[in-house]
Amino acid sequence: MGLPTAHWRKLEDWQRRFKSAERAASKAVFGGGKDKEKRVREAVGHYLKMGRELCVKVTTSLICLCDQPVDQAHWDAGLL
Numbered sequence: 001m002g003l004p005t006a007h008w009r010k011l012e013d014w015q016r017r018f019k020s021a022e023r024a025a026s027k028a029v030f031g032g033g034k035d036k037e038k039r040v041r042e043a044v045g046h047y048l049k050m051g052r053e054l055c056v057k058v059t060t061s062l063i064c065l066c067d068q069p070v071d072q073a074h075w076d077a078g079l080l
Contacts, residue, residue, distance in 0.1 A: 021047040
């Protein structure tokens with residue numbers, strides 16, 4: 001049974017980039033300095049954009065999984 005995970009081959013990269021965006025947003029929020037509001041707005045905006053992209057990716061993958069037929073033998077054997 002082939003699962004639609006081909007698009008997830010860059011999972012570690014997604015995790016790294018998302019965590020990096022979260023750290024950058026946190027640093028901007030809790031840090032100080034000149035033009036703080038602008039930096040916060042940009043960092044949080046980037047973080048939210050990445051979160052939305054990841055949400056679309058996960059939703060698409062889940063829909064593809066739901067559309068796949070299930071073989072009765074796999075279901076009975078508990079291989080799902």
